[in-house]
Amino acid sequence: MNFRTILILGALSAFGPLAIDFYLPAFPSMALAFGTDEQHVQLTLAAYFLGLSLGQLAYGPIADRFGRRIPLLSGVGLFTLASLACAYAPNLEWLIGARFVQALGGCAGMVISRAVVSDKCDAVGSAKVFSQLMLVMGLAPILAPMLGGLLVNTTGWQSIFLVLTGFSALAGLAVALGLPESMPATMPRQPLSGALRQYTRLVKDSVYLGHALTGGIAIAGMFAYIAGSPFVFIKLYGVPAEHFGWLFGTNAAGFILVAQVNARLLAKRGPAFLLVRAVWVYFLAGLTLLAVGAMRPEALWPLLIPLFICIASLGCIIPNASACAMNGQGARAGSASAMLGCLQFSIAAGAAALVGVLHDGSAVPMALVISLCGLLVVSVALLTRRLQNARALAQAPG
Numbered sequence: 001m002n003f004r005t006i007l008i009l010g011a012l013s014a015f016g017p018l019a020i021d022f023y024l025p026a027f028p029s030m031a032l033a034f035g036t037d038e039q040h041v042q043l044t045l046a047a048y049f050l051g052l053s054l055g056q057l058a059y060g061p062i063a064d065r066f067g068r069r070i071p072l073l074s075g076v077g078l079f080t081l082a083s084l085a086c087a088y089a090p091n092l093e094w095l096i097g098a099r100f101v102q103a104l105g106g107c108a109g110m111v112i113s114r115a116v117v118s119d120k121c122d123a124v125g126s127a128k129v130f131s132q133l134m135l136v137m138g139l140a141p142i143l144a145p146m147l148g149g150l151l152v153n154t155t156g157w158q159s160i161f162l163v164l165t166g167f168s169a170l171a172g173l174a175v176a177l178g179l180p181e182s183m184p185a186t187m188p189r190q191p192l193s194g195a196l197r198q199y200t201r202l203v204k205d206s207v208y209l210g211h212a213l214t215g216g217i218a219i220a221g222m223f224a225y226i227a228g229s230p231f232v233f234i235k236l237y238g239v240p241a242e243h244f245g246w247l248f249g250t251n252a253a254g255f256i257l258v259a260q261v262n263a264r265l266l267a268k269r270g271p272a273f274l275l276v277r278a279v280w281v282y283f284l285a286g287l288t289l290l291a292v293g294a295m296r297p298e299a300l301w302p303l304l305i306p307l308f309i310c311i312a313s314l315g316c317i318i319p320n321a322s323a324c325a326m327n328g329q330g331a332r333a334g335s336a337s338a339m340l341g342c343l344q345f346s347i348a349a350g351a352a353a354l355v356g357v358l359h360d361g362s363a364v365p366m367a368l369v370i371s372l373c374g375l376l377v378v379s380v381a382l383l384t385r386r387l388q389n390a391r392a393l394a395q396a397p398g
Contacts, residue, residue, distance in 0.1 A: 001117070001120050001121060001125065001129055004178055005116075005120075005178075005179065006129060006132055006133070007174075008171070008174045008175060008178055008179050009113040009116060009117065009129070009133060010132075010133055010135065011109075011167075011170075011171045011174065012072070012076075012108075012109030012110070012112070012113045012171060012175070013109060013110060013113050013133050014140055015079060015106035015107075015109045015110065015168065015171075016052065016106060016107070016109075016110050017140030017144060018140055018144050018164065018167070019048060019079075019083075019102060019103070019106055019164060020045070020048065020144075021140060021144035021148070022144040022147070022148045022160055022163075022164065023148055023157070023160045023161070024148065025148045025149035025152050026148060026152045026157035026160055027041050027042070029152050029156070029157045030044075030095075030157050033157065034091060034092040034095075036092055040092060041092070043092075043096050044092075044095055044096050044099045045099075047096045047097070047099045047100040047103070048099045048100065048102065048103045049103070049345065049349055050100060050103070051099070051100040051101070051102070051103025051104045051106075051107070052103045052106070052107045052110075052341075052345050053342055053345050053346055054104070055103060055104040055105075055106075055107040055108070056107045056110065056111050056337075056338045056339075056341040056342045056345075057199075057338050057339070057342050058104075058338075059071055059075065059107060059108050059111040059112065059334065059338055060111055060115075060195075060198075060199075060334040060335035060336070060337060060338025060339065061190065061192055061194075061195035061198060061334065061335055061338075062192070062334070063111065063112050063115055063183075063333075063334030063337075063338075064189065064190040064198070064331060064332055064333070064334040064335055065189050065190055065191060065192050066189075067181050067183045067189075068112050068115055068116055068119070068181060068182050068183050068334075069175070069179070069180070069181045071108055071112060072108055072109065072112045072175055072179075073172060073175055073176060074108070075104075075105045075106070075107070075108020075109060075112070076105065076108065076109065076168055076171055076172040076175060077105070077172060078101065078102075078104060078105030078108075079102055079105030079106045079108075079109075079164075079168045080105070080165055080168040080169050080172060081101075081105075082098050082099075082101040082102035082104075082105055083102055083161050083162075083164040083165040083168060084161070084162075084165045085098040085101070085102075086098045086099060086102060086161040086164075087158045087159075087161035087162045087165065088158070105168075106168075107341065109171070110341055111334065111337045111338045111341055112334065112337070113133075114130075114322065114326060114333075114337035114340065114341075115182075115183075115326075115333040115334045115336075115337045116179070116182045117129045117130065117326070118326040118327075118329055118333040118336075118337070119182035119183055119184065119333060120182055122327070123270065123271055123272075123323050123324065123327040123328075124266050124270055124271065124323075126271075126322070126323040126326055126327065127262070127263075127266050127271035127274075127319050127320050127322075127323035127324075128263045128266050130318070130319030130320075130322050130323055131259045131260065131262045131263035131266075131315070131319040132259075132260075132263060133319075134255065134256060134259035134260075134315055134318065134319055135256055135259070135260075148160050151163065187330065187331050188331050189331070190331055190332060190335070195335065198332050198335040199335060199339060201332075202332070202335060202336055202339050203339075206384070206387050207384060207387050207388050207391060208325050208329075208336065210380055210381070210383060210384025210387060210388075211275075211321050211322075211324040211325035211384055212321070212325045212339065212340045212343050212344075213343065213347075213380050214275070214279070214317070214321040214377055214380050214381045214384060215317065215318050215321030215322050215325065215340065215344060216340075216343040216344040216346075216347040216348070217347055217373050217376045217377045217380065218279075218282065218314050218317045218318055218321065218373065218377050219314070219318060219344045219347070219348045220344075220347045220348045220350065220351035220352075220369075220373050221282070221286070221310065221314070221351065221369070221370045221373035221374065221377070222311065222314055222348070223348035223349070223351050223352040224351045224352060224354070224355050224366055224369040224370050224373065225251075225307065225310070225311060225366065225370060226352065227351075227352035227353075227355045227356065227366070228355045228363070228365060228366025228369070229247075229248065229366065231359075231366075232303070232363045232366055233247055233300070236361075236362070236363060237299075237300040239300070247304070250308065251307065251308055251311040251312070252311075254308050254309075254311055254312030254315070255311050255312055255314055255315040256315065257312065257315065258312045258313065258314075258315030258316050259315035259316070259318075259319060260315075261315075261316075262274060262278075262315060262316040262319060262320065263319075271319075271320035271323045271324050272320070272324055272385065272388065274316055274320050275316070275317060275320040275321055275324060275381060276381055276382065276385050278313050278316035278317045278320070279313075279317060279374075279377045279378045279381040279382075280378060281309065281313040281316075282309075282310055282313040282314065282317060282374050282377060282378070283374035283375060283377065283378040284374075285306045285307075285309035285310045285313065285374070286306070286310055286367075286370050286371035286372075286373065286374030286375070287371055287374065288306040288309075289303065289306035289307055289310060289367045289370060289371060290364075290367040290368055290370075290371040292306060292367070293362065293363040293364045293366070293367035293368075294364060294367075296362055296363070296364075303363055303367075307370075310370055310374070317377070321381075322340065325340055326340070351369050351373060354369050355369050
């Protein structure tokens, strides 16, 4: 896959992180503008997550029926218009609705970019591309809040959504001019009436479901970290708010670095081989994090070391699990990508909520959820590997 295509897919993959992290610093300004509190402004975030979950399931069958370009251009166009509607929202209710529509458009890029990779690459090639796209997942949470805070302080919260409007319009132009249809002309087009049947088949495909759950549970561990780290770092250990980004950025740098190392290791080892070994690293680091958190150390650094290893190992787990899940999906790649994304966000949202439910004024809830994700990840990955080997043996000639 050439660099231009990877760059366009990276921009499409950025829609989700940007639309989530970019406007977080604007919550106080938006609450003031609409005469409400930040808790009510958070409903705009909940609406976005709901749109992401529902929209991904819709785009999968559409992409398998009409190809990749038409739904992709439609989704990017919808995101652009919704971003403009957000910028000029007259009240909070309008903004909540516009955010929901924005998510419906933005998830097209998330779903269809994975389907495009599956169309063009085998399992190893897909894992390499997904590793490169991890740069977006790692950099966006660092850069987006910083840029968002700068825009809020200089030009107001509306400018954030105007920037998103411009970014998505440019991404749409790039798709129109530089991303040809990737779905092979000889590949059968799946009827929309069979969407439910396709999802049922995917759920019954134990190998696909196992790899999808492995990646989804791993991402849930990352969301537990995102949900719990502000309290642990700032409130519990007194890290100045202006220094929080440096700690967050250090862990993101580990994630990015491992993802790039993973891309190079794939030249010698397949994604399934690397995945099974990476989940053990995540599991052991998660157990160490829980043990350290239970001791309630006075200093922060004992927690930072296993936490860094946990987050860094995800740079190997997530792209390889995605590649293994998407491998061989063919005509149903869109539906497979949609279910993969829906599982990821659903499980991740549950993990983030669990951190809040278990809150006890210590680092234990965050560490407990991360370690639990590690236990589930290694269990599901090993079971899936066993099922995959059994399938390969059964399909072997003779």
